[in-house]
Amino acid sequence: MQLSHIIWLFFGVLLAYNLKLYMDSKVQYDIKIDGNSISINLQGKSIGNSGLEVACKQFQDFVNVTKLEANFNLNGLTNVQTLLLTISRFKRLQELNLQIGNNPIGNSTASNLQALLIQLQNLESLSLGLDTLFTHQGRSQIIKSISEMKKIHTLQISLINTDLGGNQIDMLLPIAEMRQLKSLELILMGSNLTAPSTKSLQTLLYKLPKLEHLVLNLYGNRILVDGVDDLSAGLYHQKQVKSLELELYFNNITSNGTETLMSVTGQMTNLTKLHLGLEFNYVEEEGAKHIAKALGNLQHLNDLSINLASKNFGYLGYEAVLQAIEKLPILDSLQLIIGINKCGTRGADLLKKVLFKQNKLKTLVLDYTENYIGDAGASFIGEGLTYQKALEYLKVTLNFNSISDRGAIDVAKSIHSLKHQPKYIDLRLSQNKISDIGSKEVLRYLSNVTKAVDFLELELLGTALTNATRDDLVETYKNLKNFNFIVDTAPPSYWDEQ
Numbered sequence: 233m234q235l236s237h238i239i240w241l242f243f244g245v246l247l248a249y250n251l252k253l254y255m256d257s258k259v260q261y262d263i264k265i266d267g268n269s270i271s272i273n274l275q276g277k278s279i280g281n282s283g284l285e286v287a288c289k290q291f292q293d294f295v296n297v298t299k300l301e302a303n304f305n306l307n308g309l310t311n312v313q314t315l316l317l318t319i320s321r322f323k324r325l326q327e328l329n330l331q332i333g334n335n336p337i338g339n340s341t342a343s344n345l346q347a348l349l350i351q352l353q354n355l356e357s358l359s360l361g362l363d364t365l366f367t368h369q370g371r372s373q374i375i376k377s378i379s380e381m382k383k384i385h386t387l388q389i390s391l392i393n394t395d396l397g398g399n400q401i402d403m404l405l406p407i408a409e410m411r412q413l414k415s416l417e418l419i420l421m422g423s424n425l426t427a428p429s430t431k432s433l434q435t436l437l438y439k440l441p442k443l444e445h446l447v448l449n450l451y452g453n454r455i456l457v458d459g460v461d462d463l464s465a466g467l468y469h470q471k472q473v474k475s476l477e478l479e480l481y482f483n484n485i486t487s488n489g490t491e492t493l494m495s496v497t498g499q500m501t502n503l504t505k506l507h508l509g510l511e512f513n514y515v516e517e518e519g520a521k522h523i524a525k526a527l528g529n530l531q532h533l534n535d536l537s538i539n540l541a542s543k544n545f546g547y548l549g550y551e552a553v554l555q556a557i558e559k560l561p562i563l564d565s566l567q568l569i570i571g572i573n574k575c576g577t578r579g580a581d582l583l584k585k586v587l588f589k590q591n592k593l594k595t596l597v598l599d600y601t602e603n604y605i606g607d608a609g610a611s612f613i614g615e616g617l618t619y620q621k622a623l624e625y626l627k628v629t630l631n632f633n634s635i636s637d638r639g640a641i642d643v644a645k646s647i648h649s650l651k652h653q654p655k656y657i658d659l660r661l662s663q664n665k666i667s668d669i670g671s672k673e674v675l676r677y678l679s680n681v682t683k684a685v686d687f688l689e690l691e692l693l694g695t696a697l698t699n700a701t702r703d704d705l706v707e708t709y710k711n712l713k714n715f716n717f718i719v720d721t722a723p724p725s726y727w728d729e730q
């Protein structure tokens with residue numbers, strides 16, 4: 233053999249070896265194997281078909297696996313046969329979470345997927361992500377097969393950005409035959425649903441007597457008041473549900489739709505968890521009062537999330553909702569997303585009173601973006617935080633609120649003085665008028681609690697910091713453990729224009 237050949241062979245092997253190492257390390261990075269449970273998340277990693285083969289090789293021999301979570305969304309995959317074949321060998325699989333959406337997979341693969349599901353006879357929990365995949369007919373056949381899997385009690389189907397317009401949503405109707413279902417999640421974001429589409433959802437909800445956990449994510453469709461009326465008629469048959477999540481962002485349900493929806497929700501008196509996403513729905517003061525009235529009936533709630541952000545109401549609606557929250561007896565998780573309304577300083581003062589009453593929260597998420605609260609409002613919110621006795625997770629977003637040094641320091645000082653230190657803290661004070669002095673103080677207080685937390689993040693974008701101070705602060709705190717500081721500077725002229 234000639235020397236050049238040997239050298240080339242050597243290089244070729246080295247190249248292949250490195251490539252394999254690279255692929256392996258890239259893939260291995262996200263595979264977790266724990267007993268009979270495998271989890272792999274490669275969403276958006278552009279691994280391509282060859283990367284998928286490598287990934288499959290790593291878990292194909294664990295034939296006794298009972299739980300598999302595999303996220304291959306957005307990877308430029310055209311062929312997933314190896315993956316389907318690998319999974320088909322897992323005869324003991326009870327839980328499968330398979331996300332393969334947003335890949336250019338051929339439409340004929342729908343029948344392979346259907347064949348796989350039919351083989352998985354021990355499956356009890358299925359989460360399937362088919363965002364933008366296959367034809368209507370292909371998807372229908374998959375759902376039909378799923379509906380015949382009688383052991384499944386927990387089902388999630390994701391069809392984000394998948395056209396279900398016209399009567400195509402009827403393909404979900406076979407799910408009504410799954411009388412055994414305890415948990416159903418339908419993720420139908422941006423799926424071209426209109427008011428008539430909700431008739432199918434209504435029919436589904438008539439038929440599932442054992443549901444305890446229900447998630448309907450209809451984010452960014454156009455179901456309007458009529459759609460909400462149909463949906464509510466369906467929910468009327470789901471009063472036994474204990475955990476309800478409704479995401480209706482940007483569906484223009486108005487105050488009338490809110491009234492219907494809330495009159496039914498208020499009858500679901502066994503709810504312990506309620507997540508309501510009503511952002512951008514022209515709920516108005518009247519709608520907010522209906523929400524408040526419903527909350528008044530829900531005495532078992534311990535986990536409440538309300539998103540009423542973006543031009544939904546003014547002070548009166550806000551006041552109604554907050555007073556209802558104040559009266560809930562056993563809340564331990566509260567998420568209040570109220571940005572871009574007009575709550576003002578008065579609204580922040582009211583929140584303080586609510587936090588005085590609800591002082592055993594473990595989780596608190598407050599988003600008061602652009603609510604004209606000013607320094608006084610920031611101080612009220614800070615004071616509200618100091619009443620908390622059990623916080624584990626705290627996230628406070630006060631961006632765009634004309635807060636200057638005084639308000640910012642008050643909030644940081646309050647977090648610093650919490651008697652029960654949360655493990656996770658996220659404070660956002662961007663787009664306010666916080667100067668060099670204020671920023672230094674805020675950081676001095678927050679950096680002091682980093683020893684006691686798992687993670688602390690401070691966001692200070694677009695404030696009145698000078699570059700010198702910014703650079704100084706970044707340098708001072710860059711090596712602090714568990715601390716993430718997000719900062720830039722706004723040119724001074726920005727503030728002259730305000």
Ligand SMILES: *[C@@H]1O[C@H](CO)[C@@H](O)[C@H](O)[C@H]1NC(C)=O
Pocket residue numbers: 293294295296
């Ligand atoms: C799977 O389980 C069977 C029977 O319990 C056992 O014989 C076999 O070795 C296991 N296989 C693996 C790869 O763990």
Ligand SMILES: *[C@@H]1O[C@H](CO)[C@@H](O)[C@H](O)[C@H]1NC(C)=O
Pocket residue numbers: 336337338339366367
């Ligand atoms: C699947 O079929 C749809 C509708 O007929 C078509 O628009 C799409 O391009 C097809 N997808 C592939 C990957 O061939």
Ligand SMILES: *[C@@H]1O[C@H](CO)[C@@H](O)[C@H](O)[C@H]1NC(C)=O
Pocket residue numbers: 395396397398399424
């Ligand atoms: C939405 O559904 C309608 C039928 O109701 C259909 O004509 C239209 O093409 C769909 N639009 C998109 C973007 O899928």
Ligand SMILES: *[C@@H]1O[C@H](CO)[C@@H](O)[C@H](O)[C@H]1NC(C)=O
Pocket residue numbers: 471472473499500501502
């Ligand atoms: C709530 O739960 C109780 C006890 O499990 C049950 O008797 C009652 O019927 C339930 N209420 C509704 C509205 O389903």
Ligand SMILES: *[C@@H]1O[C@H](CO)[C@@H](O)[C@H](O)[C@H]1NC(C)=O
Pocket residue numbers: 456457484486514
């Ligand atoms: C919302 O719906 C109402 C009627 O229900 C209509 O008058 C209004 O124009 C709609 N608004 C938007 C932004 O679509």
Ligand SMILES: *[C@@H]1O[C@H](CO)[C@@H](O)[C@H](O)[C@H]1NC(C)=O
Pocket residue numbers: 457486488
């Ligand atoms: C809301 O309902 C009231 C009374 O039922 C009705 O007069 C009004 O026109 C409705 N508004 C909208 C926008 O549908």
Ligand SMILES: *[C@@H]1O[C@H](CO)[C@@H](O)[C@H](O)[C@H]1NC(C)=O
Pocket residue numbers: 648676677680
């Ligand atoms: C930070 O903590 C130290 C001791 O742990 C304490 O002496 C100091 O006063 C604290 N700083 C602030 C701003 O409270």
Ligand SMILES: *[C@@H]1O[C@H](CO)[C@@H](O)[C@H](O)[C@H]1NC(C)=O
Pocket residue numbers: 699721
């Ligand atoms: C401050 O830093 C930014 C980039 O981080 C730069 O664009 C800007 O020109 C700097 N301002 C001054 C006054 O140096």
